[in-house]
Amino acid sequence: MRYHVTLPSGREIPVDVAHLPDGQVQVSVEGRTMLADAIGQGASTHLRLDGRGVDLWLDGAPPDVGVAANGRRFGARVESERARALRSAAQAGPAMGEGLVTSPMPGRVLKVLVREGDEVAAGAPLVVVEAMKMENELGAARSGVVKKIYVTPGATVESGARLVEVG
Numbered sequence: 469m470r471y472h473v474t475l476p477s478g479r480e481i482p483v484d485v486a487h488l489p490d491g492q493v494q495v496s497v498e499g500r501t502m503l504a505d506a507i508g509q510g511a512s513t514h515l516r517l518d519g520r521g522v523d524l525w526l527d528g529a530p531p532d533v534g535v536a537a538n539g540r541r542f543g544a545r546v547e548s549e550r551a552r553a554l555r556s557a558a559q560a561g562p563a564m565g566e567g568l569v570t571s572p573m574p575g576r577v578l579k580v581l582v583r584e585g586d587e588v589a590a591g592a593p594l595v596v597v598e599a600m601k602m603e604n605e606l607g608a609a610r611s612g613v614v615k616k617i618y619v620t621p622g623a624t625v626e627s628g629a630r631l632v633e634v635g
Contacts, residue, residue: 470548471548474546482497483495484497503518522535523535531547532544550600553572567609571597571606571625571631572604576625577631578603579595582595582614587613588634590610592608597631609634613635615633616633
């Protein structure tokens, strides 16, 4: 899984985390690969990377974290690739007047919450897509009538796949 760590300077560092078959965690940062151990969970975690310690704690609302390393404390923003894709899709939204709801990433349709012909309000939930073991409820960008449903529960969809159209 790829994470994007943004430092207070604004510098962004991609961090790749892989769970190895033997249970260890491998972390790659700027071309350097290390084994990692994490002690603790929840609000505070001690991370050991190649024998060097780093303390992490929640600082405000996620994705903001606090970091203590080399005797310095600072805040950072940590976003998973999945969270970033969902945020980008939400910020981009549909084009003006467009009522087509598409999948923000590859996944599986869990539920279709409407039928063709239903009237829906802006923001009303239309479909639930599971992506990376998380359920994502996707809603109408505008009020209108459900014109077309392109998927059924259990269907596998790609990023950008048409789900529901509201006219």
